[in-house]
Amino acid sequence: MNTAISISGLKALLPFLIMTAAAMVVMLGIAFRRDHRFTVLLTLAGLALGGGSLVFTPFAPDRYVTTLVLVDAFAGYYLALLFAAAFAVVCLSYSYLEIQGGHREEYYLLVLLAVLGAAVLAAATHFASFFLGIEILSVSLYGLTAYQRHRDQSVEAGVKYLILAAVSSAFILFGMALVYAEVGSMEFARIAIRAGAAGGALLGTGLVLIIVGLGFKLAVVPFHLWTPDVYEGAPAPVTAFIATVSKGAVFALVLRFFGNMDIRVGGALFLIFTIIAVASMFFGNLLALMQQNVKRVLAYSSISHIGYLLVTLLAAGPLRLNASAFYLAAYFVTTLGVFGVVTVLSTRDRDADKLDDYRGLAWRRPWLAGVFTAMLLSLAGIPLTAGFIAKFYLVAAGIGSALWLLVIVLIVNSAIGLFYYLRIIGAVYSMDGPPGPSMPISLSGSAALGGLTLALLWLGIYPGPFLALIGSLMQTAH
Amino acid sequence: MIPLSWYIMLSAALFTIGVVGVLSRRNIFIILMSIELMLNAANINLVAFSHYLQSLTGQIFTIFVITVAAAEAAVALAIIILLSRNRGSVYADEFNILKG
Amino acid sequence: MIHQIIFLYFATVILVSALLMITRRNPIHSVLFMLLLFFHIAGLFVLLNAEFLAAVQLIVYAGAILILYLFVVMLLNVDQERQSVRANRFWPWVAAFGVLIAGEILLLISRSTFPGDAGKTMATPGAGVMELGQALYTQYLVPFEIASVILLVGLIGAVMLAKKAVKE
Numbered sequence: 001m002n003t004a005i006s007i008s009g010l011k012a013l014l015p016f017l018i019m020t021a022a023a024m025v026v027m028l029g030i031a032f033r034r035d036h037r038f039t040v041l042l043t044l045a046g047l048a049l050g051g052g053s054l055v056f057t058p059f060a061p062d063r064y065v066t067t068l069v070l071v072d073a074f075a076g077y078y079l080a081l082l083f084a085a086a087f088a089v090v091c092l093s094y095s096y097l098e099i100q101g102g103h104r105e106e107y108y109l110l111v112l113l114a115v116l117g118a119a120v121l122a123a124a125t126h127f128a129s130f131f132l133g134i135e136i137l138s139v140s141l142y143g144l145t146a147y148q149r150h151r152d153q154s155v156e157a158g159v160k161y162l163i164l165a166a167v168s169s170a171f172i173l174f175g176m177a178l179v180y181a182e183v184g185s186m187e188f189a190r191i192a193i194r195a196g197a198a199g200g201a202l203l204g205t206g207l208v209l210i211i212v213g214l215g216f217k218l219a220v221v222p223f224h225l226w227t228p229d230v231y232e233g234a235p236a237p238v239t240a241f242i243a244t245v246s247k248g249a250v251f252a253l254v255l256r257f258f259g260n261m262d263i264r265v266g267g268a269l270f271l272i273f274t275i276i277a278v279a280s281m282f283f284g285n286l287l288a289l290m291q292q293n294v295k296r297v298l299a300y301s302s303i304s305h306i307g308y309l310l311v312t313l314l315a316a317g318p319l320r321l322n323a324s325a326f327y328l329a330a331y332f333v334t335t336l337g338v339f340g341v342v343t344v345l346s347t348r349d350r351d352a353d354k355l356d357d358y359r360g361l362a363w364r365r366p367w368l369a370g371v372f373t374a375m376l377l378s379l380a381g382i383p384l385t386a387g388f389i390a391k392f393y394l395v396a397a398g399i400g401s402a403l404w405l406l407v408i409v410l411i412v413n414s415a416i417g418l419f420y421y422l423r424i425i426g427a428v429y430s431m432d433g434p435p436g437p438s439m440p441i442s443l444s445g446s447a448a449l450g451g452l453t454l455a456l457l458w459l460g461i462y463p464g465p466f467l468a469l470i471g472s473l474m475q476t477a478h
Numbered sequence: 479m480i481p482l483s484w485y486i487m488l489s490a491a492l493f494t495i496g497v498v499g500v501l502s503r504r505n506i507f508i509i510l511m512s513i514e515l516m517l518n519a520a521n522i523n524l525v526a527f528s529h530y531l532q533s534l535t536g537q538i539f540t541i542f543v544i545t546v547a548a549a550e551a552a553v554a555l556a557i558i559i560l561l562s563r564n565r566g567s568v569y570a571d572e573f574n575i576l577k578g
Numbered sequence: 579m580i581h582q583i584i585f586l587y588f589a590t591v592i593l594v595s596a597l598l599m600i601t602r603r604n605p606i607h608s609v610l611f612m613l614l615l616f617f618h619i620a621g622l623f624v625l626l627n628a629e630f631l632a633a634v635q636l637i638v639y640a641g642a643i644l645i646l647y648l649f650v651v652m653l654l655n656v657d658q659e660r661q662s663v664r665a666n667r668f669w670p671w672v673a674a675f676g677v678l679i680a681g682e683i684l685l686l687i688s689r690s691t692f693p694g695d696a697g698k699t700m701a702t703p704g705a706g707v708m709e710l711g712q713a714l715y716t717q718y719l720v721p722f723e724i725a726s727v728i729l730l731v732g733l734i735g736a737v738m739l740a741k742k743a744v745k746e
Contacts, residue, residue, distance in 0.1 A: 106738040128721040135546045143735030170516035177523035184531045488589045490683040498676035499600035502669035529626040545725045549732025551643045555650045556739040
């Protein structure tokens with residue numbers, strides 16, 4: 001295989017180069033002019049440019065750049081999704097940080113770098129790019145989670161995330177070393193071939209260690225313990241970032257890495273993933289029922305959503321990539337929407353994470369309550385929303401591969417999930433809320449929420465064109 | 479001629495010591511150093527495999543791992559300083575604002 | 579034979595200093611045992627014909643990262659640490675678990691065969707550095723650049739978190 005980088009390879013790396021350049025420009029911009037709005041505009045321009053460059057990027061099924069990065073349509077789709085989600089997060093962050101004092105500009109720098117790490121993950125086909133991508137993402141997130149240095153809970157969340165993410169990275173690394181010992185290569189394609197044949201003890205142990213590490217990053221049961229604490233302690237827009245960009249990128253990597261392997265029914269990998277999926281769905285939903293804090297509810301709900309998503313990994317056939325692509329898009333839109341509402345309601349002193357903060361919201365801020373309700377209903381998977389269509393696709397993919405147990409568990413859990421989403425919605429429409437709106441919602445916050453609502457309606461009511469797009473992109477992917 | 483299995487045993491033992499350190503110590507500082515132990519265990523493995531497989535990939539990967547460890551240590555120690563400045567304590571079991 | 583004795587020496591020191599590192603009460607002692615450990619790992623790298631990595635291990639790990647740790651330990655209150663409890667209340671269980679896992683791994687490894695045992699190893703000592711550089715700047719150029727980005731992340735994150743808050 002070609003080892004040097006050609007001109008066409010550089011063209012394929014265009015989105016990555018633009019994101020790196022954007023980080024540099026923002027850094028220099030901060031040095032010259034320390035202004036919140038200016039920095040945000042630069043960051044948004046960088047993300048928009050990165051997203052726009054995807055149009056000119058020559059995606060091809062075999063567009064390997066030196067065996068480490070594969071810029072195909074699969075990577076292109078997830079890059080677009082990650083950039084769009086980061087765009088929304090930056091808009092929300094502006095409204096969140098504008099009311100806070102102090103230096104806020106470095107925050108956006110870390111967001112841009114974290115997006116770069118996520119983008120590398122989405123295109124990685126080699127352990128080196130896998131490890132570096134996941135580390136850029138995690139190290140940026142340590143800083144972002146502990147960003148509010150004056151709040152004890154933010155720092156505490158930062159420390160918890162730091163320790164668990166660092167330990168999980170060490171597990172992944174050790175697993176990679178063992179896999180390398182047996183396969184003699186770090187390329188995903190060769191590992192997949194070797195794993196398809198009867199693998200030895202080292203390969204098996206290595207893969208299990210990698211699954212443990214990735215399980216921490218994805219926050220699936222039994223590696224989920226950090227999730228609620230970090231979700232609660234981190235600033236609301238950062239929580240939105242962890243829930244969407246970070247998990248989405250890691251899931252894209254999981255699809256790429258394990259998707260090539262032959263996960264047979266009855267095999268060890270199949271069993272492991274089935275147990276993880278079923279446990280994540282049940283634990284996520286049942287524990288969410290017992291929470292009083294909205295951010296913690298959303299943390300447990302995200303655990304169960306990743307559990308649902310794992311069905312696509314286990315399913316066979318071409319439909320599964322389409323299903324996971326659409327599910328992640330719908331999950332991104334709704335999660336960003338919900339956290340967007342939490343963000344714009346947060347004040348200078350604390351995040352709006354108590355259930356009481358939402359009591360009677362419908363009478364104080366009807367529009368916001370409407371958006372919140374729509375997003376929660378979509379997370380619950382009520383018909384006519386994006387979440388329903390996404391779940392329908394998951395079930396279709398599962399039935400197509402005769403994964404009856406997973407499909408039944410998924411449907412049962414969707415019913416359990418309804419309870420706690422409806423409990424929040426019930427609080428929003430209750431009559432005994434505190435009176436009067438406290439302050440107006442910033443323009444960037446309402447713009448982001450408006451855009452997300454439009455996306456939700458589009459995906460939920462008229463998903464045809466988007467599904468066709470996903471179909472044509474994913475057809476060439478594998 | 480040293481058998482490859484010796485290296486794997488050494489690195490597995492080192493990794494296990496690191497895991498035990500992470501799980502049992504209270505001082506976050508020592509927890510972070512235990513994580514460094516785990517990374518070093520993986521490095522020994524990578525370099526040994528690189529040697530026995532006659533491929534440079536493992537050595538190059540180790541360079542990346544050391545880079546990552548440096549960046550991670552910088553941010554981690556910054557968070558520790560923040561923590562001791564805010565609370566005057568660096569013990570993992572004194573984190574109780576966020577109930578888990 | 580001489581190689582095996584050297585290996586056993588390095589391995590023994592590595593394991594003993596790792597154990598001492600995680601059990602010492604004074605963090606400064608832990609850092610110093612860590613230093614000893616890093617030196618001996620560098621020795622192992624030389625044994626494996628990876629001289630460049632041995633140098634990197636000493637310069638970056640022992641020289642830079644560990645010094646950073648040492649600085650932070652000095653900033654923190656060491657006296658307080660001397661009087662407090664070292665481990666959390668689960669430590670006997672964790673230690674037993676660790677011994678169990680380690681024993682299991684040793685048993686597993688001693689029973690399996692490895693691809694490297696065929697006897698082939700890397701070329702002559704010292705010859706690898708040029709190949710390493712060539713691979714790093716051609717095939718691994720992309721991750722090399724990405725690795726530079728991660729240093730930037732570390733820089734920004736550390737400065738952002740550790741600087742004193744500005745008064746408004």
